[in-house]
Amino acid sequence: MALFDLHDVSARYNGRVVLDNISLCIAEGERVALVGRSGAGKSTLLRLLYEQCAGTASLLPQEPGLVRTLSVFHNIYIGRLNRHSLWYNLANLIRPLNKEVDAVRAIARRMGIEEKLFEPVGQLSGGQQQRTAVARALYQASPILIGDEPVSAVDEHQARMVLENINENHTTVLIAMHDTTLAIAYTDRIIGLRDARIVLDRPTAGMTPVDLDDLYRT
Amino acid sequence: MTSTARERAAARGQPSPMVRTSVVFVGIAVLAAFAADIEITTADPWSEFGRMALGAVTPDFTATERLAEAVAMTVAFALLGVTVANICGFALALAFHVRAVRVGCAVVRAVHELFWALIFLQIFGLSPLTGILAIAIPYTGIIAKVYSEILEEADHAPLRIVPAGSSRISVFLFARLPEAWVHFKTYALYRLECGLRSSAVLGFVGLPTLGYHLDSAFRQGNYAEVSALLIVFYIIVATMRRWMHRRLLPVYLIGAILMMPGGVDISMANILRFLGSDIVPFPLRMAQSIDGATLAALGHWTAAMFTEEALPGIVNTLILTMIALVVSGIGALTMFPLISPKFFGKRQRIFGHAVLVIIRSTPEYILAYVFLQLWGPSMAPAIVALSLHNSAIIGHLIGRHTESMKIRADAPRGVNLYAYDILPRIYPQFLAFLFYRWEVILRETAILGILGIPTLGFYIDSAFADVRYDRALFLIIVTAALNIAVDTLSRRIRSRLRLKTTLDNG
Secondary structure (H helix, E strand, C coil): CEEEEEEEEEEEECCEEEEEEEEEEEECCCEEEEECCCCCCHHHHHHHHHHHCCCCEEEECCCCCCCCCCEHHHHHHHHHHHHCCHHHHHHHHHCCCHHHHHHHHHHHHHCCCHHHCCCEHHHCCHHHHHHHHHHHHHHHCCCEEEEECCCCCCCHHHHHHHHHHHHHHCCEEEEECCCHHHHHHHCCEEEEEECCEEEEEEECCCCCHHHHHHHHCC | CCCCHHHHHHHCCCCCHHHHHHHHHHHHHHHHHHHCCCCCCCCCCCHHHHHHHHHHHCCCCCCCCCHHHHHHHHHHHHHHHHHHHHHHHHHHHHCCCCHHHHHHHHHHHHCCHHHHHHHHHHHHCCCHHHHHHHHHHHHHHHHHHHHHHHHHHCCCCHHHHCCCCCCHHHHHHHHHHHHHHHHHHHHHHHHHHHHHHHHHHHHHHCCCCHHHHHHHHHHCCCHHHHHHHHHHHHHHHHCHHHHCCHHHHHHHHHHHHHHCCCCCCCCHHHHHHHHHHHCCCHHHHHCCCCCHHHHHHHHHHHHHHHHHHHHHHHHHHHHHHHHHHHHHHHHHHHHHHHHCCCCCCHHHHHHHHHHHHHHHHCCHHHHHHHHHHHHCCCHHHHHHHHHHHHHHHHHHHHHHHHHCCCCCCCCCCHHHHHHHHHHHHHHHHHHHHHHHHHHHHHHHHHHHHHHCCCCHHHHHHHHHHCCCHHHHHHHHHHHHHHHHHHHHHHHHHHHHCCCCCCCCCC
């Protein structure tokens, strides 16, 4: 059964066409990478897909949406705000409960930010912030993850670690990324966008980065 | 892209809109100066000055045995008033999209805390409620507006990622409040500093704060005591950020509540008489029924009030405000280099900082009071007091602003640097600060009437003194309307000139 289903969808931004008659089907369990140059329409497409699943997905927008003055713990905890009562949330805001700290710490450890757990996110490096955002998405534990460049600010080693964790924790994964090698290694379907259109859509099996060069050629 | 007004003016070889606006305001101030009464009426304007100066350098901390109590009272009223205002202001900030809330806040903040005090004195007498409400009510209006702007400007990105189905309050607490909270804390501290000044000044209408003791010390010519009181006040204000810790706040608040003077009966009959009868315009109060004759009498009453008191009050208030605004601007542009690292070395700047701190920590009401003692009642003391205080505030902000400015290594120095580099660069920021202070200067101008200068406050104070509360209330409403009008005009000018329209500390 198709989880996402787009039929002849177009979108404009400031009068410019950013998506031009896109049709797309994505089934549950698929891991899809959106590739293409900046401005090809990846972010807009992800936003449309996120709207389609109406909040049942964890979202990792390009701007990570972190609360800079809150600690790493609180930013990760936000991923489960909907699972607890207001009073429980309030108590954790003022003084984190041990039970929650332990659960969040386990995820932070996997993302390599455990020692920063109680530092305000605003004081972390770009890479640490990005990993905090990923940790929040993992903690949210939705079946679907939609991510816009979730590994743009970390090195390759960490990028692999992040993508492995994402794949382990979510059954359906949709991510936009620049790095074609990683896209091929960690997803099983690649959708190539160019000038607001889908110009490529095929399984990654047997693919090499060279096959994607056309997308980036001027 | 549309070209800005500035670019279009430049293309035509005309001065920029900012320069033109400045010239218009200076022109208005010059005209106002011709109309203003700035005569010095005392026979020997400097006779008291020697004794004041002597008192200033020989503070006598033993002159009042109640010095400590006066200081504690000043802090207590400020703390309670500002705390109440923070709670109410925060709650109203959440409802600031409601038009009625916005209008209500604009109205309550357009009335100066001294006028609120004069009103509550009639209702509650010299009870603690009078002082607390006089600070809390106008501050609530100000805080609601500022907090709603802070919430508006806070980063909205976290709202996108919160999981669906989270309760609205949880989302607010986690995704919106934390970012605004930092700014709330900074602003609340700044408000407390203003609250200390307001609280001190409330003493002049009889509350047991510093102003009360200042007033009696001035009257007795005991300037050594005046100087001791002011020095303690400066220390309290200057060290506020050291003693004002979040954890200590509950202790302070309990202390403040315990300190409040008791034993003043609040009479319900008094309150009802004030609200139900005293403030009702005289012709209505006297009328048996609302008929044509009553309405005619009311019309006559209103017209007479307007032409005999409101109009002269408005004219004088505006004359004084315009002069003080322009002189403040000139003063600020003269003073800011004193604390700017672009003009003076570190040691020299200590002097500049000391001068600016003292001038801006002294409430303009007290400065005006001092100059009135010297020169007698005319606009001159008020102009000097308002201009000094406001130039020091704006000069301080501009001076701090120049600290972070980058200047190329081969830039000119001294006057050339000032005229060709710094001044053109700070001018938009300077105008933004100055126009932001416009309404504040107007509020203060009205208040200085209580000291005998015939601005609106003079007529309001006289009406209270004559127990004609209907007239007092009418004039307070006129004053509030004038404030709102100037505030609106100032906002229009700022947005037309594309000056940054919100300032989180003014």
